[in-house]
Amino acid sequence: RKEVEQDPGPFNVPEGATVAFNCTYSNSASQSFFWYRQDCRKEPKLLMSVYSSGNEDGRFTAQLNRASQYISLLIRDSKLSDSATYLCVVKPPGGYNKLIFGAGTRLAVHP
Amino acid sequence: DVKVTQSSRYLVKRTGEKVFLECVQDMDHENMFWYRQDPGLGLRLIYFSYDVKMKEKGDIPEGYSVSREKKERFSLILESASTNQTSMYLCASRGTGGQQPQHFGDGTRLSIL
Numbered sequence: 001r002k003e004v005e006q007d008p009g010p011f012n013v014p015e016g017a018t019v020a021f022n023c024t025y026s027n028s029a030s031q032s033f034f035w036y037r038q039d040c041r042k043e044p045k046l047l048m049s050v051y052s053s054g055n056e057d058g059r060f061t062a063q064l065n066r067a068s069q070y071i072s073l074l075i076r077d078s079k080l081s082d083s084a085t086y087l088c089v090v091k092p093p094g095g096y097n098k099l100i101f102g103a104g105t106r107l108a109v110h111p
Numbered sequence: 112d113v114k115v116t117q118s119s120r121y122l123v124k125r126t127g128e129k130v131f132l133e134c135v136q137d138m139d140h141e142n143m144f145w146y147r148q149d150p151g152l153g154l155r156l157i158y159f160s161y162d163v164k165m166k167e168k169g170d171i172p173e174g175y176s177v178s179r180e181k182k183e184r185f186s187l188i189l190e191s192a193s194t195n196q197t198s199m200y201l202c203a204s205r206g207t208g209g210q211q212p213q214h215f216g217d218g219t220r221l222s223i224l
Contacts, residue, residue, distance in 0.1 A: 032210050043201055043215035044154070087154075089213075096161060097142040097205055098169075099213050103153035 001026050004102040006088050012108045017078045021105045023088030024070045032091035033064055035073050037084045038104065044087055047073075078109045113138045117202050117216035125224055130189040132219055134202030142205040143185035144213070145169075145177065147198040154201070160185055192223045 006023045013019050025033075033050035048055065050062040050071055061074040071088055088102035118133035136143065144159040146169075156169030158177040166177050174196060178186040185204075189196055199220050205213040 034212055041199075043218050045215070046212040049210055049212065096159070096167065097207055097211070098144065098156065098159055099205070101154045 002102075003027065003092065003100045004088055004090050006102040006105045008103060008105060010106040010108050012110060013078055015078055015080060015109055015111055017109075018074065018076050019078055019107065020075075021073045021086055021088075021107075022070055023072070023102055023105075024068075025088075025090045025100075026069070027090075027092045028066075028069055029093040030069075030090045031093060032099075033062075033071050034089040034099070035060075035062055035071075036087040036089055036101070038087060039084050044101075047086070075107075078107075080109050080111065083107055083109045113140075113204070113214040115202055115204050115214050115216040117200075117219050119219050120217060121220050121222075123222045123224060124189075124192050126192060126194060128189075128192050128223075130192050130221070130223075132187040132189075132200055132202075132221070134185045134187070134204075134216055135183050136185075136204035136214070137183065138204065138206065138214075139182065140204040140206050140214075141182070142207065143179065144203040144205070145175075145185065145187045146201045146203065147171070148201060148218075149198050157187065194223050197221060197223045 035047040036044040037047045038044040054063045059076045063072045085104040145157045160179040202216040
């Protein structure tokens with residue numbers, strides 16, 4: 001089983017739609033969680049951290065469910081500019097500070 | 112803002128050459144990473160370093176080595192380049208602490224002919 005699993009998509013949605021991505025992680029003791037966004041042929045960039053109580057940043061809402069070991073990202077009122085690949089990222093326990101990246105979920109927003 | 116700078120955006124080398132990819136970060140981060148990214152395979156960790164002169168193998172270290180002589184600089188070395196090392200290479204740095212995010216450079220698109 002992969003340490004971080006995501007549905008690869010693509011998710012094809014019209015502008016204005018609400019779309020949700022889920023991600024599961026295998027290590028129940030994982031400590032920190034993030035969503036990254038990667039545009040085509042560009043580097044990944046931090047979209048938002050994910051906190052235990054859930055958090056929101058504008059049209060984006062992230063949730064963490066530790067009991068079920070999954071993280072979600074909700075995008076409301078999708079824009080064409082939201083088209084990208086969204087990477088789920090987890091920091092497992094242990095002494096090294098490396099993060100584990102999911103393979104990503106591709107989102108395509110169309111007019 | 113954190114700045115991670117990779118020495119080249121595009122690089123073309125020949126099979127058998129020794130190739131150096133350089134990465135510099137300006138945030139005094141302890142941790143630095145080298146990844147490669149190929150279509151359909153996601154990010155794969157090659158090597159990482161958590162301190163000067165310290166290095167740890169990632170998931171796919173074969174055919175690569177690294178050097179970290181100074182805290183701000185992390186170099187990836189392809190000892191004898193092969194065509195299957197044609198890829199996008201991404202460097203990243205991260206501070207120490209649970210909720211610290213990771214910051215990436217722009218990437219180097221390396222072609223081995």
